[in-house]
Amino acid sequence: MTDQQQQLDLRKDEVEAGTTTGLASPSVDVTDSRQNSLWSDAWRSLKRNPLFWLGATFGIVFLLIAIAPQVFARGVDPRACDLANSKATPSADHWFGYDVQGCDYLANVVYGARNSLIIGIFAVLVVLLLGVVVGAIAGFYGGFTDGLLSRIADIFYALPLILGALVLLRVGPETSIPILNSRGPGAVALALALFGWMTAMRLVRSQVIAVKSSDYVAAARAMGASDIRILVRHILPNAVAPVLVYTTITIGVLIAAEATLTYLGVGLQRPAISWGLQIEAGQDSIRSAPHLVLFPSLILTMTVMAFVMMGDALRDALDPRQRS
Amino acid sequence: MSTASTSAPAGQARAGSGPVLEVDDLRVQFRTDSGLVNAVNGVSYTVSAGETLAILGESGSGKSVSAQAIMGILDMPPAEITSGRIMFEGRDLLTVSPEEQRKVRGPGISMIFQDALSSLNPVYSVGYQIGEMFRAHRGMSRKDAKKQAVELMDRVRIPAAAQRVNDYPHQFSGGMRQRVMIAMAIALDPRILIADEPTTALDVTVQAQVMDLLKDLQRDTGMGLVLITHDLGVVNEVADNVAVMYAGRIVERGTVDDVFGNPAHPYTEGLMSSIPQVEAKGGRLQPIGGQPPNLANIPSGCPFHPRCPKRRTGADALPGRHCAEDVPPLRLVVPGREAACHYSEEVLGV
Amino acid sequence: MGRYVARRLLLTIPVLLGASFLIFAMVYALPGNPIRALAGDRPVSPAVVEVLTERFHLNDPLWVQYWEYLKNLFSGDLGTDFRGRPVIDTIERTLPVTIKLTAVAIVFEAIIGIIAGVLAGIRRNSFFDNLVLVSTTVIVSIPILVLAFIAQLALGLKLGWFPIAGTREGLYSYILPGLVLASGSLAYVARLTRTSIAENMRADYVRTARAKGLPNRTVIVRHTLRNSLIPVVTFIGADIGSLLGGAIVTETVFNLPGIGREVFDSVRSQEGAVVVGIVTLMVFFFIFFNLVVDVLYAVLDPRIRYD
Numbered sequence: 001m002t003d004q005q006q007q008l009d010l011r012k013d014e015v016e017a018g019t020t021t022g023l024a025s026p027s028v029d030v031t032d033s034r035q036n037s038l039w040s041d042a043w044r045s046l047k048r049n050p051l052f053w054l055g056a057t058f059g060i061v062f063l064l065i066a067i068a069p070q071v072f073a074r075g076v077d078p079r080a081c082d083l084a085n086s087k088a089t090p091s092a093d094h095w096f097g098y099d100v101q102g103c104d105y106l107a108n109v110v111y112g113a114r115n116s117l118i119i120g121i122f123a124v125l126v127v128l129l130l131g132v133v134v135g136a137i138a139g140f141y142g143g144f145t146d147g148l149l150s151r152i153a154d155i156f157y158a159l160p161l162i163l164g165a166l167v168l169l170r171v172g173p174e175t176s177i178p179i180l181n182s183r184g185p186g187a188v189a190l191a192l193a194l195f196g197w198m199t200a201m202r203l204v205r206s207q208v209i210a211v212k213s214s215d216y217v218a219a220a221r222a223m224g225a226s227d228i229r230i231l232v233r234h235i236l237p238n239a240v241a242p243v244l245v246y247t248t249i250t251i252g253v254l255i256a257a258e259a260t261l262t263y264l265g266v267g268l269q270r271p272a273i274s275w276g277l278q279i280e281a282g283q284d285s286i287r288s289a290p291h292l293v294l295f296p297s298l299i300l301t302m303t304v305m306a307f308v309m310m311g312d313a314l315r316d317a318l319d320p321r322q323r324s
Numbered sequence: 325m326s327t328a329s330t331s332a333p334a335g336q337a338r339a340g341s342g343p344v345l346e347v348d349d350l351r352v353q354f355r356t357d358s359g360l361v362n363a364v365n366g367v368s369y370t371v372s373a374g375e376t377l378a379i380l381g382e383s384g385s386g387k388s389v390s391a392q393a394i395m396g397i398l399d400m401p402p403a404e405i406t407s408g409r410i411m412f413e414g415r416d417l418l419t420v421s422p423e424e425q426r427k428v429r430g431p432g433i434s435m436i437f438q439d440a441l442s443s444l445n446p447v448y449s450v451g452y453q454i455g456e457m458f459r460a461h462r463g464m465s466r467k468d469a470k471k472q473a474v475e476l477m478d479r480v481r482i483p484a485a486a487q488r489v490n491d492y493p494h495q496f497s498g499g500m501r502q503r504v505m506i507a508m509a510i511a512l513d514p515r516i517l518i519a520d521e522p523t524t525a526l527d528v529t530v531q532a533q534v535m536d537l538l539k540d541l542q543r544d545t546g547m548g549l550v551l552i553t554h555d556l557g558v559v560n561e562v563a564d565n566v567a568v569m570y571a572g573r574i575v576e577r578g579t580v581d582d583v584f585g586n587p588a589h590p591y592t593e594g595l596m597s598s599i600p601q602v603e604a605k606g607g608r609l610q611p612i613g614g615q616p617p618n619l620a621n622i623p624s625g626c627p628f629h630p631r632c633p634k635r636r637t638g639a640d641a642l643p644g645r646h647c648a649e650d651v652p653p654l655r656l657v658v659p660g661r662e663a664a665c666h667y668s669e670e671v672l673g674v
Numbered sequence: 675m676g677r678y679v680a681r682r683l684l685l686t687i688p689v690l691l692g693a694s695f696l697i698f699a700m701v702y703a704l705p706g707n708p709i710r711a712l713a714g715d716r717p718v719s720p721a722v723v724e725v726l727t728e729r730f731h732l733n734d735p736l737w738v739q740y741w742e743y744l745k746n747l748f749s750g751d752l753g754t755d756f757r758g759r760p761v762i763d764t765i766e767r768t769l770p771v772t773i774k775l776t777a778v779a780i781v782f783e784a785i786i787g788i789i790a791g792v793l794a795g796i797r798r799n800s801f802f803d804n805l806v807l808v809s810t811t812v813i814v815s816i817p818i819l820v821l822a823f824i825a826q827l828a829l830g831l832k833l834g835w836f837p838i839a840g841t842r843e844g845l846y847s848y849i850l851p852g853l854v855l856a857s858g859s860l861a862y863v864a865r866l867t868r869t870s871i872a873e874n875m876r877a878d879y880v881r882t883a884r885a886k887g888l889p890n891r892t893v894i895v896r897h898t899l900r901n902s903l904i905p906v907v908t909f910i911g912a913d914i915g916s917l918l919g920g921a922i923v924t925e926t927v928f929n930l931p932g933i934g935r936e937v938f939d940s941v942r943s944q945e946g947a948v949v950v951g952i953v954t955l956m957v958f959f960f961i962f963f964n965l966v967v968d969v970l971y972a973v974l975d976p977r978i979r980y981d
Contacts, residue, residue, distance in 0.1 A: 051811070155692035158957045160920045163937065167700050167949065170941045256817035260923055263819055264938065279819065283927075290827055297820040305815035312811060397884045429887030437885075442878040445897055446977050447904075460888045492976040508886065 038241065042317040049316065055309030062303045065110055066117040073107035078273060080104070087289040096295045100281060109295050112275045115268060116303065119189045120255040124247055126193035127254075131200025132243070136231055138201070139208030150205070153198040162260060164195035169266035188267045192254050203246055207239035245315040252307030259300050275300045343370035344515050344548050345394070345433070350408035352386070352393050352572075355401060361619045363389040363403075365572035368654075371516060371548040376539075378551045378563035378580065380595070384616055386572035387552045391518045395435050396425045413515070430461050431512040438521035440501035444493035450477070450504045451489035457511040476507040480537060499530035503537065510541055517542075518550040523558065535562055556595060560584060568592050571617040571627035574654055578661040588663035588672045590634045625649045626666070634667060642666070679969060686961045691744075694954040698740050701946040743950070753947035755940075761951040764936060769955075771841065772932035775925070776917045778845070778852030779859075784910050787860045791867020791906070792899065798872050806868060810861035822854045822927040839929035851928040855921055859913050863906060870902040877901070904974045908967045915963030919956030 046052050065072050085102035088094070096105035138149040156164070168191045172180040179186040208231075211217060217234050225233070261267035262276025270277060275296040282292030352364035364386040371377050381387045392398045394410050396417060410417040412432060417425055429435075437443040445453060454476055455469030464472070470489060477485035480503040493501055502522060509517055519538065523531035539562055542549050551563055559566055559580060566583050568576040568591065576589040587593040594612040614631035617623060625648040629635045635647040644650055645666035657668040665671060734742075746753065752761035794806040816824070829850060830838035836850040837843050874880060875898055883897040921934035929935075933952050940948035972978045 151688055151692070154689045155696060158689060158693040158960050159697065159953070160916070160922075160956070162922055163919065163953065163956070164697075166922070166938070166941055167697060167953075170944070171700060252815065256819075259817060260819050264923070264926070265942065276819075279823070283823065286823065286827065287831060290831075293823050293827070297823060301816050301820050304817060305812065308815045309811060392881075395885050397881055426887050426889065429885055431887070434887075435885045437878060437882065439878060443882045445879040445883070445901065447901055447975060448896075449976075456883075456888060456892075457886055460886070460892060494977050505882075508882075 038318065042241075042314070045317040046313055049313045051309045052313035052317075055306045055313060058302050058306030059310060062113060062306060063117070066113040069107075069111045069114060072110045073104070076104045076107040078103060078107035078111045079271075087285060087292070089289070090291060097289070097291050099278070099292055100285065100289075105292070105295060108273055108278060109275070109299055111273045112278065112296065113299070113303070115185055115272060115274050116255045116258060116300075119185045119192070119258045120251045122186065123189035123192040123196070123254045123258075124251050126190065127197045127200050127250060128243070128247060130193065130197035132204050132236070132239075134197070135201040135204030135239075136208055136236065139205035140212065140227065140231055140235070142209075146205070149201075153201050156195060157198045159195060161192070161195045161257060162264075165191040165257070165261055166264060166266055168194065169261060183269050184272075185268065188258055188261060189254075191261075192257055196250070196254065196257075200243065200246060200250075203242050204236075204239050207242065208235050211235045211238045241318045245311050245318060248314055249308055249311030252304040252311070255307070256300065256304045343372045344413065345371040345550075346409070346411040347390070347394065348409040348411065350390055350393060350410065351406045352389050352398065353404050353406055355404065356620075359620045362622060363572055363619055364393065365622075366408075367569070367572070367574055369567050369574065369577070371550055373515065373548055374542065374546045375565065376542065376549040376551060376563045378553060378559040378566040379569060380553060380556070380559055380566055381569035382554055382616055384619060385569040386619075387569050388520050389572075390569075391435065391520055391550065391552055395429060395433060395518065396422075397429075397435075427461070430457055430514065432514060433516040433518065434509040434512070434514040435518040435520065436502070436505045436509045436522050438524050440498065440505045440525070441493060443505060444501060446493060449490045449492055450496070453493075454504065454508045454511060457508060461512055472511070473507070476511055477504070480504075480507045480510075480541075482507070498526050499534060502526060502530075502534050506534075506537065506541070510545070510547075513545055514547055516548045516550065518552065520552045521554070522551075524553070524555070531558070538562070556584075568595070571622050572619065573627065573664060574662075575628065575665070576661075576663045577654070582661055586672055588657050588661055588668040589628075589665045590632045590671055591628050593671060594631075594633075623648075626652050626664075634671065636667065678972075679965070682965055682968060686965060690954075690957060690961055693957040694950065695740055697953045697957075698743060698950050699736060701949055702736070702739060747954075752951040755945045755948050761947050764948055765933065765952060765955060768931055768933045768936045771930050772918060772921060772925070772934060774845065774848055775852055775855060775921055775930060775932060776914060778848045779856035779917055780910065780914055782853055782856040783860045783863055783913065787863025788867050788903070788906060791864040792871060794864065795868040795871025795875070795902070796894070803868070806864055810865050813857050813861040816857070818854060818858070818923050819927065821857055822851070822924060825850050825854050826927070841930060848930075851924050851930060854928075855917060855924045859910075859917070863910065866909060867902065867906050870905055871898060874898050874902045904971070907974065908971055911967040911970055912964055915960040918959040918963075919953075 081099075081101045081103035083102045085098040086100055088098040088102070090097040090105075094104055094106065096109055099105050099108060134149055134153070138146040165188075168180070169187060172187055172191070173183050175181050179190055181187070212235060217230060220230050220234050258267055259274070259276035259279065262274050263280045265280070267276055268274040278296040279293055279300075282289070282296070286293055347370070348368050350364055350367045351362075354361040354363055367386065367390050369377065369379075379387045379391075389398070389403070393403075393405055394417070398405070405418060408418065412428060415424075417428060444450070451470050451473040454473035455464075455466065458464040458469040458472050459466065474485050474489050477489060482488060482500055482503050488496075493504065496504065502525075506522075517538075522538070523534050526534060535558060538549065541547075551558070553559060563580045565578065566580050567574045568583070568589065570591050576583060576587065576592045578588070583592060584596065587596055591612075598612055612631060613633075617627050623630050625646065626632070626635070629637070629647040632647065636642070637646060637648045641647060645652075647666060650666065652664045652666045654662050654664040655668075657663050657672065663671075743753070750762070752765070754760050755764065790806050794800075794803040797803055813821075825836075826838040829835050837847050838850070841847045879901075880893060880897050883893045888897070919934075921930075921932060922938050923934075924930070925932045925935035926938055933955070937949060937952045937956075939945075940952070
């Protein structure tokens with residue numbers, strides 16, 4: 001695979017994942033001695049970036065909602081419903097109105113945050129685990145190992161994220177595989193991670209290859225350091241910056257993917273409370289009560305935007321080439 | 325600063341009638357995030373037909389920026405030409421319309437750059453890029469332009485020009501690429517050629533070939549050559565006159581023989597002793613102490629004074645000639661020699 | 675060049691086989707009862723079970739089943755769905771819809787994306803540049819699902835400019851879904867173009883072009899745009915392959931009977947043969963357009979030679 005091809009694939013990964021950042025641009029090549037200044041420079045640049053503060057604010061609000069939804073629901077039980085209120089529009093007492101069953105919609109939307117967060121974080125952790133381990137092995141050992149692992153990544157890569165997860169989640173409940181047959185947040189997160197680890201793998205792999213041949217790694221090797229030690233102490237720290245950017249944005253992407261899968265009927269199932277389910281239920285009354293689609297959509301978008309903005313700002317801060 | 329610079333230095337006798345290019349009190353600033361950078365601070369010089377003027381200085385001395393200002397290819401903003409005149413064939417290039425200025429670039433003044441690989445567009449053949457000169461300025465057809473390109477490639481001694489005209493820049497060696505640049509620059513017989521570090525990126529043997537080529541071309545066409553370099557050896561070999569730049573100013577000017585034989589400015593003197601010379605047996609290499617000047621914050625008085633071994637401050641200084649306070653103007657120190665030092669006479673030992 | 679293409683083609687075969695095997699394995703071989711999985715919620719008679727077991731070689735190991743499938747595939751037989759309709763007919767019926775949708779999306783992506791990116795890149799830090807930066811950030815953050823509803827609500831229901839579902843109004847029906855499908859890539863194309871132009875404007879060869887006294891138009895079009903658009907054009911080329919397989923949500927929300935919605939319906943009703951057939955086709959498109967882009971790169975950038 002040529003460099004150009006590699007670059008292009010990385011770029012496509014990002015779009016495929018629904019994010020469009022400059023991760024594909026040559027990574028920040030940092031040596032040990034420059035690491036500290038990289039992070040302090042990055043922090044200085046982050047502090048001045050309004051995009052970062054906007055994203056961070058959204059993100060923190062979202063986090064608080066997920067942790068303590070009852071506060072934001074103003075004490076209303078999302079499952080206390082009265083059919084008489086069905087599809088009532090927003091009012092001073094009920095900011096988001098009522099859903100079809102006559103449940104307070106604000107409470108429902110607010111309670112949906114927790115599942116999104118759990119799935120987003122769990123999935124990204126699995127993505128990181130797979131990506132870092134497979135990427136580090138492929139990049140470090142090269143040769144046949146690299147060829148095999150990279151082809152496997154290519155295979156997964158050829159299947160769109162939503163499509164792969166869709167099929168897996170559809171057959172999952174009929175299998176005896178733990179977690180996957182649970183129809184719960186774990187299954188969704190696992191399915192997303194299984195079809196979403198390739199970009200992280202390629203990022204780590206290319207970082208490892210770039211640093212592997214550097215002088216200080218050669219020096220460490222000459223001093224008799226073991227493979228594992230060289231990887232952990234000298235090579236992987238260089239991959240932290242791009243992987244951090246990728247991780248931040250990917251949480252947002254995975255949250256959007258979860259809502260999509262749930263909307264398509266293979267993700268979370270009722271009576272779970274989820275934005276995807278709310279959008280799915282609301283679309284039938286899109287003409288008579290558009291607020292039922294609008295509010296969960298709005299909150300979902302702001303959540304995704306929070307992570308994308310933070311990731312964007314981080315990338316700008318961590319890529320010295322972007323600074324003028 | 326020197327404004328009385330129309331008194332062209334010696335060497336002009338060789339060149340014939342008056343100067344083709346006259347730069348007068350040129351000043352260029354850059355607006356950056358970290359403040360105003362004064363890159364060129366009142367530079368004046370002239371170039372006559374057939375003359376080779378070397379502009380010598382370390383990186384950041386403003387030599388390339390002033391050349392780009394003459395060409396009209398500075399990025400503005402961040403750059404800004406705050407004052408000066410650039411007289412070419414009786415017109416001030418700083419006051420004519422951009423379109424008029426563009427028409428001068430190529431047939432009037434042209435330029436070659438240090439790194440020929442990055443200065444040539446990677447996606448067009450060299451023949452196309454040379455031919456562009458004829459198409460843009462003479463309205464020639466693509467076919468005729470290519471014919472001209474082959475001729476030019478022959479002229480700059482690229483072997484098998486007819487076969488190589490369709491090759492791309494990356495398929496040439498460094499020296500050949502610089503020849504392509506030269507072919508492009510001389511395509512329309514310019515009256516002035518500015519060569520910005522033309523041989524810095526090349527091997528020593530190739531350097532000599534490229535310099536020989538430039539000299540031969542100059543002899544054939546009678547163009548004036550402005551050679552921007554930090555290489556004293558190259559200056560010594562090919563230039564008639566030399567202007568030494570420091571912190572955006574010309575600090576010394578004269579014929580190469582005079583300046584190299586007996587510098588009138590301590591900075592020039594420092595440059596001379598910083599290169600190893602074959603003749604100077606047992607002589608020690610003397611680096612110039614201190615840091616190059618920060619253009620965002622140029623020292624007061626003589627910009628060179630913090631590094632100058634001969635500076636006079638406090639009680640040592642003569643009235644009005646305090647190195648840390650008074651800016652030394654570029655002045656005639658002996659016939660045919662100008663220097664911007666309060667104590668040039670002492671430096672010269674006259 | 676020819677040898678390079680041949681080598682690349684050979685390299686794509688394991689990926690194509692691997693991806694189709696992966697989907698095959700997920701559909702047919704995960705632990706559980708495959709017949710029940712195949713039939714979904716319908717009651718199944720023992721006779722049918724027997725026929726299906728025989729037909730899909732369910733008593734054989736998975737790789738034998740896959741080998742049988744491949745043999746049929748190469749003779750043009752993609753199998754049939756539960757109602758006995760050949761999968762190939764289903765693809766013939768649905769693929770044109772997806773191709774039209776992709777074509778509309780690519781046109782939007784290329785035209786709007788490149789124009790916005792060029793204008794932003796040429797005048798960096800201008801108002802328009804900032805507008806492009808902010809709007810692309812917002813666009814990439816909106817999940818396609820949400821964007822589809824917003825488009826339906828605003829441009830379809832409120833303004834009434836576009837139909838919100840189906841294909842009754844011909845190509846005009848494709849404009850809204852095409853725009854929604856293109857949105858993410860469009861934003862990316864705009865950003866990629868912007869960055870690429872801004873980088874190229876600083877390139878030494880652009881300075882040379884100006885030093886040669888070329889007219890401004892020539893400097894920008896031939897020496898800046900031509901070079902800047904190489905990564906953009908190749909991205910768009912590869913994106914055709916992605917969009918052909920990535921329209922599940924768009925086609926479902928806008929009720930377009932293309933392969934994306936078909937594969938979704940088939941996953942839901944567990945029409946295994948249809949799922950495997952269509953997904954294999956999608957993977958083929960994806961790999962094919964990647965290969966095309968690889969070749970395109972060499973055509974556009976003479977520095978790249980694959981020997």
